[in-house]
Amino acid sequence: MFYMRTSISSSGGAEERLRQIELVTDTALAHLESDDLLQEMLHRSSDLLDVDTAAVMRYEPASELLVATAAVGIEDLVRQDVRSHVGPSFASAAAGRRRPILDSEEDPSVLLPAFQEHGISTLIGTPMLAGGDVIGVLYVGTYRARRFSEHDVHLLQLVADRIALAIRASTTHAERAATKALQRSLLPTKLPAVPGITLDARYVSGADPALGGDWYDVFTLPSGHIGIVIGDVVGNGLPAAIIMGRLRSALRAYALETEDPAQVLHKLDRKVTHFEPNAMATVAYSIYDPAAAALRISMAGHLPPVVGKPSCRSSLAPVPVDPPVGLGVTHRDRRTSVIELPAQGVVCFYTDGLVERRHRSIDIGLDQLCEAIDPAPAGTVCTRVMNKLVGAEPPDDDIALLTISHSETANTPSR
Structure with a gap:
């Protein structure tokens, strides 16, 4: 009652x-x-x-x-x-x-x-x-x-x-x-020391607390070649960071099976499509061969790297871009391209948070990035890029930046 x-x-x-x-x-x-x-x-x-x-x-x-x-x-x-x-x-x-x-x-x-x-x-x-x-x-x-x-x-x-x-x-x-702690724990603790080149990277969390899916990775393969990854999970917050961690681990495992970047991204795409049906990410995976001074690269929906050469204006690498992983287009063949790294040359990888701003065309940001890159040791290039495109203002989006420089002047890699 x-x-x-x-x-x-x-x-x-x-x-x-x-x-x-x-x-x-x-x-x-x-x-x-x-x-x-x-x-x-x-x-x-x-x-x-x-x-x-x-x-x-x-x-x-x-x-x-x-x-x-x-x-x-x-x-x-x-x-x-x-x-x-x-x-x-x-x-x-x-x-x-x-x-x-x-x-x-x-x-x-x-x-x-x-x-x-x-x-x-x-x-x-x-x-x-x-x-x-x-x-x-x-x-x-x-x-x-x-x-x-x-x-x-x-x-x-x-x-x-x-x-x-x-x-x-x-x-x-x-x-x-938790997102920041997970992001930091998954970044390389130390970039490889490779004779003849310098490597450096930056990672900056965006002002928006809901973000968290950008990452970069650098590792030495059994052949002595260097695997270089940069990616951005579609989504935000802790769920995106967790998926990012899974993709990072899966890509490393596939990188041990084949040194064809396109095949690695194909396997990663199948994994995401089957086990993470609601996830999608852009990824650029390249393998640097010190003997050939060249990068073999495959692009999955990611913005192309910027290549800088002595006495030339830096420009976007003319590499084909295939669909992001997780889009469900697993029947399409992915492509591997080659980027030469000439003496004193530099290649800069990045996520869209570096060049994209609200109420502004991304082309403006890409043009600013190309202007900011001149051949120099990787640490110097990263500093110039961050000063030019980020400055003292906290970015809206997460930023990952990774640079490889074929410079005779060595500098100490940092995170």
């Missing part, structure tokens, strides 16, 4: 409710770590709403699951990793509903059995939204039968919104830190 809880209808009561809800996310909680913060918010929310249990179910769009993330009064939901499949229409339905779910018939994702086993009599779930995105569902329950009033429902939605914003802020910070 349900009962109607006495609601505060006066303006003073409404003001008191609004004052109380500030306790859910006051500044004193800012020092807490993510898990502790969420737990404390649920404790305060339970007291404010006068309920016996509260649980946050985070929404995972990729798997279409609600996953128990934090709980009070029913903590084993989290310990047992309780989850519920909600289907493809859940997010749009939850975003459009903007109101609590009062019974299990309205929402098939309600985990009523798990709550009933603990003697929960009344259960209500509220979508947690932040910036129009569905973060998850806040569930509250009571052991005694209870009918939630309109004031209760409104207060519950306010609490859910506050928790959603806190989760979004905490997640953004944590994912940004």
Whole structure:
């Protein structure tokens, strides 16, 4: 049997409710770590709403699951990793509903059995939204039968919104830190020392915290040749960085099987198409042969490198560009081209964050890059390029820059 809880209808009561809800996310909680913060918010929310249990179910769009993330009064939901499949229409339905779910018939994702086993009599779930995105569902329950009033429902939605914003802020910070750590861990710890050439690279994270799919790699092959990779995963944030790590490892493995760059990218394309069906990346893979002073290169949707020669204006390498990996065009043959690296010459690889700017044609950035490159040791070239195209302003997008110089003047490779 349900009962109607006495609601505060006066303006003073409404003001008191609004004052109380500030306790859910006051500044004193800012020092807490993510898990502790969420737990404390649920404790305060339970007291404010006068309920016996509260649980946050985070929404995972990729798997279409609600996953128990934090709980009070029913903590084993989290310990047992309780989850519920909600289907493809859940997010749009939850975003459009903007109101609590009062019974299990309205929402098939309600985990009523798990709550009933603990003697929960009344259960209500509220979508947690932040910036129009569905973060998850806040569930509250009571052991005694209870009918939630309109004031209760409104207060519950306010609490859910506050928790959603806190989760979004905490997640953004944590994912940004994890993305940067993953990016840095996957960069080469030391560039190979190769007689007759200098190598140098730069990696700069963009100002947008959602970015994270650029990478470069340099490694010595069993033949003594040097593998050089630069790529950019389509997407952003931690998911893009994770895919980037997988592509980097897979490409290294394929590079041990063949020294034909086109075949390496063909294998990588098959791998991405089959195992990462929603992923796509641009990649340039080249192999430097010291004896021939030349690079064999295959391009998968990536911007062509810039080649600089003495007494000539630097220009984009005239190499054919095949489709990105993951596009699904696996039947098309990929091509390998040759770029000569003459004495005092330089080849510069880069990702689009270096040359692309909002409200400006990319051709302008490419022209500036060509102007900035003059034959010199790799470290000098990288410094000139970054000063010319980046300067002191934080870039919008991630930037990876990798230079190989056939210079008689050696310099110490750096990251």
